[in-house]
Amino acid sequence: MPDREHCLALDAADPLREFRDEFVLPEGIVYLVGNSLGALPRRTAERVRQAVEDEWGRELVGGWNHAGWYTQPLTLGDRLAPLIGAGPGQVVVGNTTSVAIHQAVSAALRLRPDRRVIVSDAANFPTDHYIVQGLARTLGGYEVRDLAEGRFDDAAVVLLSEVDYRTGARQDVPEVTARVHAAGALIVWDLCHSVGAMEVDVSGADFAVGCTYKYLNAGPGAPAFLYVNPRHLADAENALSGWNGHAEPFAFEPDYRPAEGIRRFAVGTPHVLSFAALDAALDIWERVPMARVRAKSMALTSLFLDLVGDRLEVASPREPERRGSQVSLRHPDGYPVMRALIERGVHGDFRAPDILRFGFAPLYTRYVDVHDAAATLAEVLDKELWRDERYARRLPVT
Amino acid sequence: MPDREHCLALDAADPLREFRDEFVLPEGIVYLVGNSLGALPRRTAERVRQAVEDEWGRELVGGWNHAGWYTQPLTLGDRLAPLIGAGPGQVVVGNTTSVAIHQAVSAALRLRPDRRVIVSDAANFPTDHYIVQGLARTLGGYEVRDLAEGRFDDAAVVLLSEVDYRTGARQDVPEVTARVHAAGALIVWDLCHSVGAMEVDVSGADFAVGCTYKYLNAGPGAPAFLYVNPRHLADAENALSGWNGHAEPFAFEPDYRPAEGIRRFAVGTPHVLSFAALDAALDIWERVPMARVRAKSMALTSLFLDLVGDRLEVASPREPERRGSQVSLRHPDGYPVMRALIERGVHGDFRAPDILRFGFAPLYTRYVDVHDAAATLAEVLDKELWRDERYARRLPVT
Known part of the structure; x- marks a missing residue:
């Protein structure tokens, strides 16, 4: 010993x-x-101080241009992407994991309109299962099936965690992804308990979500991230079609028109102070x-x-x-x-x-x-x- | 002159x-x-520094209990409530205005299941209209009607801004609320451009949302708020049924069970650093x-x-x-x-x-x-x- x-x-x-x-x-x-x-x-305290005093305090509303607030959901997403095996233009940060799960599963369901089953693991971190239950209730006509039932041949989407929050058990992402795809379903991976703890590769998956406050060290309630496989970017729809996902947010057009690419999955005004702490955390990850x-x-x-x-x-x-x-x-x-x-x-x-x-x-x-x-x-x-x-x-x- | x-x-x-x-x-x-x-x-820089260095840095995960992070969506909501004519237990803070609009309109629609029309003002701040368009598309079978058409006798819900972001024109909240109710519809008020600029009273309304980064001075991307009239609190459903809105978030039960009262409209893990800036801003408002x-x-x-x-x-x-x-x-x-x-x-x-x-x-x-x-x-x-x-x-x- x-x-x-x-x-x-x-x-x-x-x-x-x-x-x-x-x-x-x-x-x-x-x-x-x-x-x-x-x-x-x-480094985080100083970076957050900068965001508060130098950006907000001095630039005021000019921070949207001069401090990069406007582009942060994408620039921070691009910096995070290598940690999950994704490329540039495939990850957007913002909101909470719960909201990102709603976006990902909603989008996946619309890509498989012929199916009415959502498979989720009741042993998932509860918010995953809860959000799917709420979505099924909102939509009506969907069945939420527990993974333990073992059947997803008729599933539209399967939502799984790479690492189980309770036991720490790790799924084989490529193997499970292949099985889900073979069944004609789409897969949404929750990476909350794996990102920053291991090499993650979701490049074969359809969607992925995760938080940045665990192994990534971006602070309490730090922004979540949402990955969309490029093969879906042209067709996937953001059910939370807020102004930041619009093709021209500052044109203030009367009708929603989704941005090209991953930006369409941005929602509302980004939480700039929380983004600053993520920015500082990613400075470390780039060297790890x-x-x-x-x-x-x-x-x-x-x-x-x-x-x-x-x-x-x-x-x-x-x-x-x-x-x-x-x-x-x-x-x-x-x-x-x-x-x-x-x-x-x-x-x-x-x-x-x-x-x-x-x-x-x-x-x-x-x-x-x-x-x-x-x-x-x-x-x-x-x-x-x-x-x-x-x-x-x-x-x-x- | x-x-x-x-x-x-x-x-x-x-x-x-x-x-x-x-x-x-x-x-x-x-x-x-x-x-x-x-x-x-x-006062904000010091309050945010505290959240970063004293709460996160020293308490670490203990901040959920010792620094009050767990209760902030409600305690900050209670402090904000008087600014909109609401009482304690009626306001929750978190997420963005876009997300809060989705929650409010979704909940209102479920309270009027016999109707299929959402009235929204195309002159509203665009995210309001965009979110409603996305929701109608997700649900299917709903019509989004522009307020300019003037008719809401068959509406389930009417979404309006108290103050128009573009012209600054102010609606008469009690008068419009009464007209909407007389038509059998529910009303969701967007207070982004009125809260902190005038006496606001939504106590007769059904739902209200707003941001805290304009007149309230809580910083770029500060949390939004969501008001639910107490008469709806027992029945209103949160479509974004994340773990923070669960009756016992830390029981990690397999099925979603909504919290009693306004807490059911909390969603995911609160953005603590952004909440700290709101906390500091509200210190001022209590004396105004x-x-x-x-x-x-x-x-x-x-x-x-x-x-x-x-x-x-x-x-x-x-x-x-x-x-x-x-x-x-x-x-x-x-x-x-x-x-x-x-x-x-x-x-x-x-x-x-x-x-x-x-x-x-x-x-x-x-x-x-x-x-x-x-x-x-x-x-x-x-x-x-x-x-x-x-x-x-x-x-x-x-």
Whole structure:
């Protein structure tokens, strides 16, 4: 079993070690929730200050031209594109993942007007399934079928997450995409839990969505992104046909006329301050060798599983290739266990009914952090420290 | 005709004069585009810095509980509510106005399932009309009828702006609401160009939406708001049924179950950094006597019209009560005229085909600014300074 010294040696030899200095990480904690909200990059505060004081404060409405606000949904999309195997002109940023899912699934349904089934994974992050349920209800006449039923030969669209938020299980994107296409359906991939944690390639898919506040570190409520395969760009329709997706937003024409290309999937006025934080986060990603991120991610999650041993049931796949960058463990009293861990400086999170989640963001998580987290978990479990009654009280956000 | 000295005296006696000190206003310009993007409040930079460094940077994912991110869509909604005549638990903030319009009109249509007509004003700000067109196309079987046709006896829903973005003409909200209701239709008010410029009261309406980046000064792309009359809250459905509108977002249940009350109209993860700027802006609004804002607004727009005289055709109503806080003038070469004005420090904007718009934000626009703007406009017109060829070149955002 690797000891602490060994982990420190792994950190010293880590080719990604310099990236940790790019982040603000509070002293005395091991932060293993980067799969929920990524840490603050050091450069972000200044970039956001610029957006507030130099762009808004000085340029005022002139910022639309002079600070590039008008083009940011596309320029930031182009910068993000390589992280998901996409090219320029294929990704637009803005809104939330929920809204982007609505746009993608709506557009896919219109491209398969002869079919009336939407397949979604009830084990998906709930917003995916909820949005599809709302869309089916709005449209009427559609069936939302759970993936577990296993049948999509009559599906119009299949919505899946590359990495399951709860277990961390990873789908084989090319293989599943091919199966869905063979069934005559379109596929929408949710990349929230994979982008920034591994090499992602959705170039064979029809649509993809994701958020930028997890592994990408663009801040709480950072803009989502929407990818549309170029083969659909001429025909795909944006159900949320807001003015920013118009061919000439500033012509103020009475009728909607979609922009050419990916811009038609822009909706309303972009959230400029949130975009600034994404801009700063992407400055880092442009220098990151993603193959090394994935290699380190697999090493970190494997190390954690080794160190935890058989203390808890493992909800994540044992094969590192089949995992995202998280490890999920089961405990019937998972909530107080996690509270006890957090009080001891090890921050993971709890997902009902019994999942302890630990996310490993390879840019700033060290091998020694994994060691210390596992040691603390062992202590909390072995000494039953979680039985303290103050850990039972639920916070609003768990 | 009031001269400059007289305007300075008006400023000295202005009961709102101290509010100007709350804003960052670049030296040497007269900013008359607060109806498009409000100026930066001095307190905002520090509030946004807090959100970035103290909340995100230090609390990390704990910010959802400890920094109030989870409740902000509602707490900020409650703080905004008095500005539109609404009460607590009736307003949610988030997303863009375009998305909020989609939510409001979708919900209204489901409340009037027996009707198939949506009335919208083609002279509305385009996103209103575009979103309704997209929604009708998505749903199928709906007619989008222009308000100019004058008939809404068979309408399910009528979508109108309180103040027209182009001309500044103001609707009589109670009177129009009553007429729409008498016809058996529901009404959705767009308050983008009235909120923060006058006393707004939508308490008789069914739904209302608006942005916070114009007169409210919450920054470029600041969150929109959505008001739902309490009489509809039990039955109204959110077509964008994302996880933040779920009864228990963190229970991660497989099926969507709407929250009680206005929270069901929340959608995805809130844009926390943009919310921070709204939070700072609302700190100011809590101290503003809105009746004085309206009185000053009418005085400013009337003064401008008096000073401009008959140099240009006036597109705005002559009666101050029927105007918003803007004055629109027509000129066949409006674009180069506006460019010439901006080069001389008077910032208005141009709306095709021939509208020069001048917005007067009563919290920071002075009477002497109105004087100087009118004097510069007179000079540009009288000396035909706008004929310089460099003013003809169009910028992407006009």
